[in-house]
Amino acid sequence: MDVTLKVWRQDGPDAPGRFETIQVPDVSEHMSLLEMLDVVNDRLTVAGEEPIAFDSDCREGICGMCGMMVNGHAHGPQQGTATCQLHMRKFKDGDTITIEPWRAEAFPVVRDLVVDRSPFDRIIEAGGYISVRTGAPRDANIQLVPKPAADWSMDAAACIGCGACVAACPNGAAQLFTAAKIAHLNLLPQGQPERWQRVEAMVDEMEKYFGSCTNHGECEEACPKSISLDFIALMNRDYIKAKFKNRRLAAQRG
Amino acid sequence: MITLESHVPDGPIQEKWTKHRFDIKLVNPANKRKFKIIVVGTGLAGASAAATFGELGYNVEVFTFHDSPRRAHSIAAQGGINAAKNYPNDGDSIFRLFYDTVKGGDYRSREANVYRLAEVSNEIIDQCVAQGVPFAREYGGLLANRSFGGALVSRTFYARGQTGQQLLLGAYQALLRQVHEGKVKLHTRKDVLDLVTHEGRAVGIVVRDLLTGELTSHSAHAVVLATGGYANVYYLSTNAMNSNATAIWRAHRRGAAFANPCFVQIHPTCIPQSEEFQSKLTLMSESLRNDGRIWVPKDPNDTRPPQQIPEEDRDYYLERRYPAFGNLVPRDVASRAAKQMIDEGRGVGPLKNGVYLDFSDAIARLGKQAIEERYGNLFEMYERITDENPYEVPMRIYPAPHYTMGGLWVDYDLQSTVPGLFVLGEANFSDHGANRLGASALMQGLADGYFVIPYTIGNYLAPMLGTQPLPTDHEAFVRTEADVMARIRHVLEVDGSRSAAWFHKELGKIMIQHVGMARSEEGLTEAISQIRALRDEFHRDMKVLGTNESFNQALANALRVWDFFELAELMAIDALHRRESCGGHFRLESQTEDGEALRDDEHFSYVAAWEFKDVGDWELHKEPLEFEYVALSQRSYK
Numbered sequence: 001m002d003v004t005l006k007v008w009r010q011d012g013p014d015a016p017g018r019f020e021t022i023q024v025p026d027v028s029e030h031m032s033l034l035e036m037l038d039v040v041n042d043r044l045t046v047a048g049e050e051p052i053a054f055d056s057d058c059r060e061g062i063c064g065m066c067g068m069m070v071n072g073h074a075h076g077p078q079q080g081t082a083t084c085q086l087h088m089r090k091f092k093d094g095d096t097i098t099i100e101p102w103r104a105e106a107f108p109v110v111r112d113l114v115v116d117r118s119p120f121d122r123i124i125e126a127g128g129y130i131s132v133r134t135g136a137p138r139d140a141n142i143q144l145v146p147k148p149a150a151d152w153s154m155d156a157a158a159c160i161g162c163g164a165c166v167a168a169c170p171n172g173a174a175q176l177f178t179a180a181k182i183a184h185l186n187l188l189p190q191g192q193p194e195r196w197q198r199v200e201a202m203v204d205e206m207e208k209y210f211g212s213c214t215n216h217g218e219c220e221e222a223c224p225k226s227i228s229l230d231f232i233a234l235m236n237r238d239y240i241k242a243k244f245k246n247r248r249l250a251a252q253r254g
Numbered sequence: 255m256i257t258l259e260s261h262v263p264d265g266p267i268q269e270k271w272t273k274h275r276f277d278i279k280l281v282n283p284a285n286k287r288k289f290k291i292i293v294v295g296t297g298l299a300g301a302s303a304a305a306t307f308g309e310l311g312y313n314v315e316v317f318t319f320h321d322s323p324r325r326a327h328s329i330a331a332q333g334g335i336n337a338a339k340n341y342p343n344d345g346d347s348i349f350r351l352f353y354d355t356v357k358g359g360d361y362r363s364r365e366a367n368v369y370r371l372a373e374v375s376n377e378i379i380d381q382c383v384a385q386g387v388p389f390a391r392e393y394g395g396l397l398a399n400r401s402f403g404g405a406l407v408s409r410t411f412y413a414r415g416q417t418g419q420q421l422l423l424g425a426y427q428a429l430l431r432q433v434h435e436g437k438v439k440l441h442t443r444k445d446v447l448d449l450v451t452h453e454g455r456a457v458g459i460v461v462r463d464l465l466t467g468e469l470t471s472h473s474a475h476a477v478v479l480a481t482g483g484y485a486n487v488y489y490l491s492t493n494a495m496n497s498n499a500t501a502i503w504r505a506h507r508r509g510a511a512f513a514n515p516c517f518v519q520i521h522p523t524c525i526p527q528s529e530e531f532q533s534k535l536t537l538m539s540e541s542l543r544n545d546g547r548i549w550v551p552k553d554p555n556d557t558r559p560p561q562q563i564p565e566e567d568r569d570y571y572l573e574r575r576y577p578a579f580g581n582l583v584p585r586d587v588a589s590r591a592a593k594q595m596i597d598e599g600r601g602v603g604p605l606k607n608g609v610y611l612d613f614s615d616a617i618a619r620l621g622k623q624a625i626e627e628r629y630g631n632l633f634e635m636y637e638r639i640t641d642e643n644p645y646e647v648p649m650r651i652y653p654a655p656h657y658t659m660g661g662l663w664v665d666y667d668l669q670s671t672v673p674g675l676f677v678l679g680e681a682n683f684s685d686h687g688a689n690r691l692g693a694s695a696l697m698q699g700l701a702d703g704y705f706v707i708p709y710t711i712g713n714y715l716a717p718m719l720g721t722q723p724l725p726t727d728h729e730a731f732v733r734t735e736a737d738v739m740a741r742i743r744h745v746l747e748v749d750g751s752r753s754a755a756w757f758h759k760e761l762g763k764i765m766i767q768h769v770g771m772a773r774s775e776e777g778l779t780e781a782i783s784q785i786r787a788l789r790d791e792f793h794r795d796m797k798v799l800g801t802n803e804s805f806n807q808a809l810a811n812a813l814r815v816w817d818f819f820e821l822a823e824l825m826a827i828d829a830l831h832r833r834e835s836c837g838g839h840f841r842l843e844s845q846t847e848d849g850e851a852l853r854d855d856e857h858f859s860y861v862a863a864w865e866f867k868d869v870g871d872w873e874l875h876k877e878p879l880e881f882e883y884v885a886l887s888q889r890s891y892k
Contacts, residue, residue, distance in 0.1 A: 012804065030528045030641075038755070039531055045753040045808065050799045053807055055321070057494040059534045060635070062419055063325045085638050110465060111805040118442065121322050125434040129427035130386045134306040134704050135377070137384035141341065144395030154388040154413060157420060161324055185386050 001093035029089040053112035064160030069100040074164035074222035082224040102167035119209040126205035127198040156183035168222035171211035176219035179235035196242040279716035286311035292474040296323030299679030300480030301425035302703030308432030331418025334410035335696040337375040359687020360837035385424040403692025404582040452730040456675035467802040471726040483658035483680035489762025491655040498814040510670040511863035513663035513683035516829035521656035522588035526608035535654035545616040554599035579891040589653035608650030667710035678702035688837025750795030754812035778830040
């Protein structure tokens with residue numbers, strides 16, 4: 001099949017960007033979208049033009065490195081699929097495919113389709129962990145974890161940190177990412193001692209970089225791991241509670 | 255001239271590690287912050303080591319080429335992690351895990367290291383659970399286990415099909431906690447391009463900022479490499495696109511011996527290549543072999559769709575050849591058998607490059623729902639990639655390069671032949687011999703990072719109290735930076751006609767054909783001359799556009815391909831010198847009458863550690879392997 005690419009090119013963070021139109025003949029339907037870009041890059045290189053910069057690594061939908069807006073959808077039109085697993089058979093011969101980087105204020109463009117997602121690491125640093133020293137724990141089966149808690153925690157922990165939720169959000173909010181991380185730990189017995197500090201610290205850190213959530217739900221639609229919006233409700237509940245509990249704890253210590 | 259001193263402690267194997275921990279020199283808690291340690295890589299081994307160093311109070315700097323430590327390729331591991339907990343009460347023990355690992359590695363690993371690995375495996379599970387890793391649970395709230403990769407006990411812990419992801423997130427979170435506390439400094443999007451040595455010791459690294467191209471030097475009391483394996487030398491592998499050998503290769507060129515480079519695991523259950531453009535191969539968890547039956551048509555010219563081929567025209571070749579283990583034979587045996595079928599022209603699929611993995615019997619026996627519960631996410635992934643529904647049409651699978659047992663040589667303390675340079679995880683050679691068992695890679699990465707290096711590094715650091723790291727304007731750093739800059743300039747100045755990626759792909763074809771699942775003197779000799787010729791062409795004809803002073807992915811890739819070309823030759827040389835078959839290394843000249851791998855313990859019971867002299871010129875050193883606790887025997891799965 002033959003397709004036309006309208007792809008965002010931007011030489012650096014401060015350079016102006018532009019759409020470039022590239023004709024791509026002889027595309028196999030078995031290619032992934034990223035493999036099609038590999039072919040385009042090889043052709044560009046041989047022709048003496050700089051290849052299109054884009055991030056990808058595992059190419060099996062788990063590392064969270066890839067991600068681009070494809071025809072206006074984060075990770076493209078196929079649900080529950082990261083860009084690296086989107087195949088050309090989802091497009092038709094003669095299609096024009098528009099490819100852009102994540103569009104969010106908190107994710108500045110590095111080059112072409114590559115963005116800087118480091119604010120996600122800052123949110124984890126603020127409290128996205130259980131404070132346990134290596135070697136301190138005793139036998140793993142001493143503390144029982146109800147299966148539903150482990151399963152629900154795992155549903156949240158499946159987040160790959162790709163940033164599609166932010167890119168899809170009209171407000172550029174990171175509630176789904178932050179909520180998933182909080183729920184992963186707050187749903188487990190091991191996560192209880194730091195539960196209230198964790199939610200307050202992480203949400204407050206998130207607010208420094210990202211927009212506010214107005215319950216559009218676009219994030220859940222775009223999420224390649226189909227992480228549920230319910231986790232945001234859970235986070236909001238814990239956050240409100242934390243505001244009281246943390247004050248009271250502080251007063252008791254005071 | 256290097257010497258291989260394994261520094262394995264004396265005494266019974268059960269007491270070696272305990273005794274050694276007592277003998278290791280300690281660094282006073284107040285003095286730990288006076289020592290600076292560089293960690294390269296943030297996968298399971300690197301992240302767990304850096305986090306633990308930080309907790310202990312060392313001054314740590316950690317480097318990754320990714321945008322976040324959480325992207326490291328450990329994240330893609332699916333199946334699980336082994337530990338000798340014996341929770342299912344089925345007879346497992348530390349000794350059994352040790353024994354299985356030595357035997358599974360076809361008796362080419364160091365007993366004392368493997369025993370220690372089995373010994374600390376239980377602590378890993380305790381640690382990960384406390385960190386909040388959501389392992390699978392039984393209804394009573396206890397941890398669930400499953401058997402994996404043909405093991406006769408259920409010792410594998412798992413988190414759905416995403417065990418690697420969850421363990422890595424645990425280590426990553428522990429690491430970021432230390433970053434938050436100011437104990438660890440994190441450097442992302444930094445490519446480590448060389449090791450700096452001074453008076454024979456590792457003193458630092460040279461790093462290229464992938465965003466700006468800026469080269470900087472970093473010095474420390476010790477350098478820890480945890481940069482993963484080198485299976486991407488085959489171009490098509492299950493590794494991530496950016497997984498590379500540059501850090502270990504450059505360390506090798508600076509004096510670190512490279513051990514058993516030819517020991518590569520080619521994993522039997524991957525989705526076959528579909529066309530020339532393909533960029534990587536996708537692994538389908540080995541657990542599929544628990545219920546799937548592997549077969550090919552008896553007649554190479556059979557063009558019927560698989561469902562229409564009747565039982566009598568099918569060859570379930572693993573069940574036929576290995577009645578005892580059947581479809582569950584170890585990875586190396588299953589891979590080799592698949593290759594034989596395809597070489598006989600009995601491959602299936604449009605390119606005749608796969609074998610069937612058929613679930614129709616299991617579906618008939620257990621129902622579709624049971625199969626969906628066990629493998630639903632894998633079936634979905636398969637359908638997304640191939641557009642075929644494995645509930646109705648048998649899967650097609652083929653082996654793909656997956657894991658490298660070889661790596662930099664290390665002693666019992668995980669120190670390489672360069673003092674001050676330590677190597678962890680897949681990047682070292684130490685624990686898996688000539689073949690790695692399923693669910694053991696995650697175990698080794700975390701064992702090295704959480705429970706071994708935090709102790710053993712004390713032996714090296716303690717005597718250095720009061721010394722400062724070498725200043726980065728020292729001649730050793732200046733000279734190394736100049737070497738790196740010269741490589742970068744060369745890559746940009748060639749201005750030939752083909753991308754580095756193209757050369758990488760061609761190199762991969764040579765490697766898989768001659769240094770893949772079946773190797774021979776003739777093929778390996780041919781491979782060495784082909785690699786050399788292609789490498790010369792690469793240096794004359796590659797085309798890398800743009801500048802150093804920008805975000806330039808093609809430049810970063812070309813530097814990695816350069817190193818793969820040199821490593822590829824050493825792999826072929828090592829494979830050529832080892833005139834025996836063992837584990838994943840199969841020499842056509844060394845097989846039993848019925849075509850099974852035949853070891854030669856009399857001549858090859860050693861670790862082959864290669865010292866770099868020049869490209870094309872390596873000196874072999876041997877570390878003899880002695881087996882006191884596991885009796886050597888020919889593996890049999892019939």
